[in-house]
Amino acid sequence: MTSLDRSTALLPDSDAFAALLRDIAAGAADRDRNDENPVEQVAALKRAGFGTLRLPAAFGGPGLSVTQLFSAIIDVARADPIVAHIFRTHFWFVEERLRTSSDPLSAEWLSTVAQGKTFGNAFSEKGSNAVGSLVFNTRLLPAEQGYRLDGEKFYSTGTLFSDYLTVTATTDHDSVATVVVPADRDGVQIIDDWDGFGQRRTGTGTTVFTGVAVSEDEVLSDTPYDAEPQPTVQYASLQLFIHAVVAGILESVVDDGVTLLRSRERSFSHAVTERPTDDPLLQRQLGEIASTAAIARAAVLDAAAAIEAATESYGEDRVPDAELAIAAQLKVAKVKVHLDAVAPEAATRLLELGGASAASRSRNLDRHWRNIRTITLHNPVGLKARAIGQNLLHGTALPANAYF
Missing domain, CATH: 1.10.540.10 (Acyl-CoA dehydrogenase/oxidase, N-terminal domain)
Structure with missing residues (x-):
């Protein structure tokens, strides 16, 4: 290395x-x-x-x-x-x-x-509380010196590899607090137990906090549950990161498609050409996959430019222009809806470039589909598409949480 x-x-x-x-x-x-x-x-x-x-x-x-x-x-x-x-x-x-x-x-x-x-996350929890409701079983309560943090998180992506952890917790005064603590602090237990079929080694497992000491200056925010949501592009940025990963996977799919076709020395007796690399049908399929990857990158970067415009509009209150923030959120949501439809298909069509040999475990080409499908499950595409439609028809506000 x-x-x-x-x-x-x-x-x-x-x-x-x-x-x-x-x-x-x-x-x-x-x-x-x-x-x-x-x-x-x-x-x-x-x-x-x-x-x-x-x-x-x-x-x-x-x-x-x-x-x-x-x-x-x-x-x-x-x-x-x-x-x-x-x-x-x-x-x-x-x-x-x-x-x-x-x-x-x-x-x-x-x-x-x-x-x-680097900073990892300990936000989401298992249980009956609605995702995105910002109601957590993890508690941040006053202690003799500062606070005490207790609870259990899941989907803690990146935590296993991070120096610090950002943690959300319910307080004793009807608010949600976000705190940051060192990953190696006493009472922090990071368990590598994520068992997904894709994105398997992202450290997306359980994080347990047992009597973890938190100082005053480690509390990043303390927001009342009834606080009026402010315009933000931070949630859109969190979501676009997922789509950027999908765009990167698609480019890797193209790389493997080229390698796969070039590695084939024979085709079927009833194929259009003797050499697979000369087969116009396979050439077209590779070209279509490459086009999907190119559009994915362009769409992600277009949405990133919208986030950038909103970020540059921060006023003295450090809040972005509301219209620019909404425009960015909508662009990011549309990228999600589109990529969820085309990305898994592109990863599937990669395998068709190699026939049965493409299923070889040593090639591990199925990892692309597994990784795409797993990361697209971070939030339901149907609810996202519906929110876009509602906004178009009625000007309905988009959900104001990090899970949209």
């Missing part, structure tokens, strides 16, 4: 970053097949400064735009979508701290990011 100086971020358009991604991609299929955690690969990206890409120069980073960041996320997902997905909550954390960077506490956390530290 390439050894890199953490103090200098590798720019996504550099030869060194491309070499790092080739290194990550080289073992992606084997790691998936052998069910191995990408510990070294995540560490290499952290050393390369991947987690600092959005930090402006004042905070020790290269200051990439939102659109440039999402392009880099697609590139990492092309190399290994497992590795890319692990950083999802980290970039949400960074963006929220950038939004409030004038606050001394946010500035301090941004300095921690500049040191190469």
